[in-house]
Amino acid sequence: MNDHLNDHRRLGRELDLFDTHPMIGSGLPFLLPAGAAVRKAVEDFVHELERRNGYLHVNSPVLGKRAMYERSGHWAHYSDDMFPPMELGGEQFVLRPSLCPHHALMFGSRPRSHRDLPLRLAELGGMYRGELSGVVGGLSRVRAIQLNDGHVFCPAGAAAAEVSAALDLIEAAHGQLGIVPVRYRLSLRGDGAKYVDDPDMWDRAEAVLREALRARGRDFEEERGEGSFYGPKIDIQIVDPQGRENSISTVQVDLFQPGRFDLSYVGPDQALHRPVMVHRSLVGSLERLMGHLIEVHGGAFPAWFAPVQAVVLPVTDAEVPAARELVRRCVAAGLRASMAEPGDGSLGARVRSHRLVPFQLVVGPAEARLGEAALRLRDGTRQEARPIAQVLAWMAARASPAF
Template sequence: MNAGHADHRRLGRELGLFDTDPLIGAGLPYWLPAGAAVRHALEEYVREAERRAGYRHVHSPVLGKRELYEISGHWSHYGEDMFPPMRVGGEEFVLRPSLCPHHAVMFRSRARSYRELPLRMAELGGMFRSELSGVLGGLTRVRAIQLNDAHIFCTLDQVAEEAAAALELIRRAHAAMGIVPVRHRLSLPGPGGKYVADPGKWERSIALLREVLDASGLAYEEAEGEAAFYGPKIDVQIADPAGRESTLSTVQIDFHQPERFGLEYIGPDGARHRPVMIHRSVVGSVERAVAHLVEHHAGAFPAWLAPVQLAVLPVSDAEYGAAARLVERGTALGLRAEVVGPGHGTLGARVRSARLVPYQAVVGAREAAAGEVSVRLRDGRRLDPLPAGELPARIAGLVRAHTTALWD
C-alpha cells in the first residue's frame, strides 16, 4: 500500500472521522460521529483491560498551578513545550503537559501502607502541548491530547514484575488492534541539560528496564537522547506506510518525582519509605493511536473498532421493516448498526458504499419471509443464510472478544 493512499489525514476526511476549522485552530481537530465511535471503542477497551489488570481509575483537572510543575520538574525541563501561564486572582495556572504530577499529589493525599502497593492509578485524561503551527498535522501532532496514562506506585522489589505486566498489557492491546510494532527501544539520556542530574537514579532505572526487557525475550535497541527528562523508558515503536517511525506505547521508571513530591508509604518495619513510580501508557494518545489505525487498516478497522459494525440492506422498501427490526436487535446488543435503505441507491451501489463495514446483511423478499438474512463479510466471503435473530448475537460475541477475525 503506498503512503499517499493510506494518509490518515485524507482518509479521515473521506471517511468522516475528523476535521479541523480555522475558528477552532490548528492542531485542534474535532471528531465527527464515525471518528468518535472509533475512539470511544478504543477508550472502552483500554479502561476494561486496565480494570481487569487491577488498575483504579481516577479523574483530575487539566489545569494546575505553576508551582505544581515547578515541583515536578516540568517547568524547568519541559517549559518550552508548555502553554504560557494564565493569571487568575494573583495566581498562575497552567494547562498541564502531563498527568503524572496530579497523580503524585493524589497518592500523597493520605497516608499509605505497603499493603496498598502496588497501587495502580489510571486515567484517560487531557493534556496540552504548545506545538508550533508548522509541525502540526492531522491527529499525529496536535495541541490537545487525550492520553491513556497510568502510574504505578510500588516498592523497589515490585518494579520488574509491574513493568513486565505493563508490557504484556501493551502486547495484548496491540494484538486486538491488529498492530505489529516495528521495534522496542530502550530510551536513554543523552548529552545536554535536558535531563535531571542524578546519575545514581539513572543507573538504577536503566538496569531495571534492561532486566525487564531481557526477561521478556523481546529484541530491543538502545537509543541515547530519547529518555524522558526524569528517567529512561521502554518505547514501543510503530511506523506509518511511508516508514516514518513514532512511539505509541511506553513504560517508564521514575525515582525523581516521588522524591520531589515527598511520596512515602509505611513499610512492614513501621518506617517511612519512598515508593518508585512507573509511568505506563498502553495505547499512548488516543489521537496518535487512531491515526495509526486508520493508516494501518486503510479504514477497514477490526469489527470491534469499526464506526458501523453491521449494515442491513433491504432490497426494496417492502423489506425495510424487517431490516429495521434486525438493526434494533443489534443495537440492543451494543452493536453500531444501521439500515442502508433503497433511498441510498441500487443494491449494488449500497454494497459498495458499505464496503468498509465488517458485516452486511441483505434482506430480500425470500429472506424476509423465512426470517433469515444473507450475510456478506467485508473480505468478500458470503455466508449461508442465517436466522435473523442469530446474526446480531454472533457478531456481538466476536466484538466482545476483541478479535481481528471477522468470523469463527
C-alpha cells in the same frame, strides 16, 4: 503500505472520521461521529483491560497551579513545550503537559502502607503541548492530547516486575488492535539542562528497564537523548506510510518525582520508605493511535471497533419496515448499525459503497416474511438466510475484543 492510499489524513477525511477547522486552530482536530465511535470502542477496551489487571481508574483536572509543575520539575525542564500560564486571582495556572503530577499528589493524599502496594492508577486524561504550527499535522502530532496514562507506585524491588507486567498489557492491547511495532527503544538521558542532573538515579532506573527487557528476551536499541527529563523509558516504535517513526506506547521508571513530592509508605518494618513510580501508557495518545489504526487497516477496522459494525440492506422499498426493525434489534444487541435504503442505489451499488462494514445484512421478500436475514461478510463470504436471533448472536460474538 501505499503511502498515498493509506495516509490517515486523506483516509480520515474521506471516511468522515475526523477533520480540522482554521477557527479551532492547527493541531486541534475534531472527531466526527464515525471517528468518535472508533475511539469510544478503543477506550472501553483499554479501560476494561486495565481493570482486569488491577488498575483503579481516576479523574483529574486538566490544569493546575504553576507551583505544582515547579515541584514536579516540568517548569525547569519542560516549560518550553508548555502553554503559557494563565493569571487568575493573583495565581498562575497551567494547562498540564502530563498527568503524572496529579497522580503523584493522589498517592500522597492518603497514608499508604506496604499492604496497599502496588497501587496502580489509570486515567484517560487530557494534556496539552505548545507545539508550533509548522510541526503539527493530522492526528500524529497535535496540541490537545487524550492520553491513556497510568502510574504504578511500588517498592523498589517490585519495579522490574511491574515494568514487565506493563509490557504484557501493551503487547496484549497491540494484538487486539492489529499494531505491529517496528522496534523497542531504551531511551536514555542526554546532555544539558533538559535532564535532571543525578547520574546515580538515572543508572538505577536504566538498570530496571534493561533487566525487564532482557528477562523477556526482547531485542532493543539504546538511544541517548530520548528519555524523559526525569528518567529513562522504553519506547515502542511504529512507522507511518511515509516511513516516519513515532512512539505508540511507553514504560518509564521514575525515581525523581516520588522524592520531589515527598511520597512515602509504611513498610513491614514500620519505617517510611520511598515508592518507585512506574509510568506506562498501553496505547499512547488516542489521537496518534487512531491515525495509526486508520493507516494499518486502511479504514477496514476489525469488527469490534468499526464505526458501523452492521449495515442492513433492504432489497426493495417493500422490505424497508422489516429492515428498520432489524436495525433496531441490532442496536438493542449492542451493535453499531445503520440502514442503506433502496433509494441510495441498486443492491450491488449499496454493497460496494459499504464494503468497509464488517457485516452486511440483506433483507429480501423471503427474509422479511420469515423474520430472517442473509449475512454477507466484508471478505465477500455469504451465509444462508437464518433467523434474526441466530444472526445477531453470531455477529455479537465476533464484535467484541478478546481479553
